[in-house]
Amino acid sequence: MNKPARQLRIREIIQQEHVENQHDLLRLLKEKGVKVAQATLSRDCAELGIIRSKTHAGYRLLFAEEHSGRIIKGLVGMEVVSVAANETSVIVRTLPGRAHGVGSWLDQFHSPLILGTIAGDDTVLVxxxxxxxxxxxxxxxxxxxxxx
Incomplete structure (x- = not known):
């Protein structure tokens, strides 16, 4: 199997299965008929940005961007103090100086539910x-x- 096809299989397995380590990944690849050496698999994982991370369910192989997204979500979430609304708008209260970051975080999702955000020092108008x-x-x- 060529490198692009092998890496596609690796991506599919990581996205669909709970894989704790490269040994498990190697076993799953073999079960799917993909023969690969451990050293080659290690290089593929590095090229694909696959890391081993501790999750609530134990260790798991993840794509680095997925892991960093969880970390950022957790950090941004810690900056939020409260969320309140009236009949026309939503107010997100944050720690002092954190509203801009929270507003930017919300904006990056391009949600059809959000027309726009305006951030002050500790308040985001959504x-x-x-x-x-x-x-x-x-x-x-x-x-x-x-x-x-």
């Missing part, structure tokens, strides 16, 4: 696309900013 979507927007914010 303007919904429609007042009918306020509760959905609050749930969305909790999902994307909460450390829970």
């Amino acid at each position: 303007i919904p696309d429609s007042v009918e979507n306020i509760s959905a927007l609050i749930s969305y914010i909790h999902k994307n900013l909460s450390t829970n």
